Amino acid sequence: MLKATVYVTIKQSVLDVQGTAVQGALHSMGFDEVGKVRIGKYLEVELNTSDTAVAEERVKAMCEKLLANTVIEDYRYELQPVK
Amino acid sequence: MLKATVYVTIKQSVLDVQGTAVQGALHSMGFDEVGKVRIGKYLEVELNTSDTAVAEERVKAMCEKLLANTVIEDYRYELQPVK
Numbered sequence: 001m002l003k004a005t006v007y008v009t010i011k012q013s014v015l016d017v018q019g020t021a022v023q024g025a026l027h028s029m030g031f032d033e034v035g036k037v038r039i040g041k042y043l044e045v046e047l048n049t050s051d052t053a054v055a056e057e058r059v060k061a062m063c064e065k066l067l068a069n070t071v072i073e074d075y076r077y078e079l080q081p082v083k
Numbered sequence: 084m085l086k087a088t089v090y091v092t093i094k095q096s097v098l099d100v101q102g103t104a105v106q107g108a109l110h111s112m113g114f115d116e117v118g119k120v121r122i123g124k125y126l127e128v129e130l131n132t133s134d135t136a137v138a139e140e141r142v143k144a145m146c147e148k149l150l151a152n153t154v155i156e157d158y159r160y161e162l163q164p165v166k
Contacts, residue, residue, distance in 0.1 A: 001118070007125055022126070022149070031145055033138075035084070035129030042090055042125040043105070046118030055116075062114055066105070 002047045004059045006077040008068045009040035043067060046082065055079055085130045087142045089160040091151045092123035126150060129165065138162055 010016045019037040026034045045062070047055050059077050068075040093099045102120040109117045128145070130138050142160050151158040 009125065009127075019126075025149055026128075026145060029148060031141060033131045033141065034145075035131050036127075037129070038127045040125040040127075042092065042123040043102075044092075044119075044121045044123075045109075046120070048116045048118055058114060058116065062109060062112075062117075065112060066108055 001082045002049060002052065002055050002079050003082045004043075004045045004047060004055065004077050004079050006043040006045060006059065006063060006067055006075060007040060008043070008063070008073050008075045010038060011072055011074055014072045040073075041067075050081070052079055084165045085132060085135065085138050085162050086165045087126075087128045087130060087138065087160050087162050089126040089128060089142065089146060089150055089158060090123060091126070091146070091156050091158045093121060094155055094157055097155045123156075124150075133164070135162055 016038045019039045022039065023034055023037040045059070049055050056079060059079070063075045063077065064070060099121050101122045105122065106117055106120040128142070132138050139162060142162065146158045146160065147153060
């Protein structure tokens, strides 16, 4: 079995409204040292396969089709074996 | 300047409804090899400080007070210098 860890982040050129809101909240709580905040998604997907090459292709397809909105989001992933 | 990367994940004992929904969607799209899916948040926070020890304490406080709901979520973070 493999585990894919997928990180989906908003593209640098796109305004991250959620991040801006969190930045404002942190400032109002006294965390004045906080600069830019960007928020993304973090997914752990278990895969019932042990073929890393196939899994890589499949995870890429999942990201393109469902997990990330590639118009405004970037994604990256890591595969690791699970015992 | 430092950058904190914060990962907020739902505790293992808590049902991840969003993950379950994504798992169902992936299955219905033909990704039958997909097992458990868990979804969390991924945050990048820039900090205008260079003192790692202080930053560590501050990021921990941010997580406890705002970024994570510690009743149902776990968090972990990494600090790295940014040029």
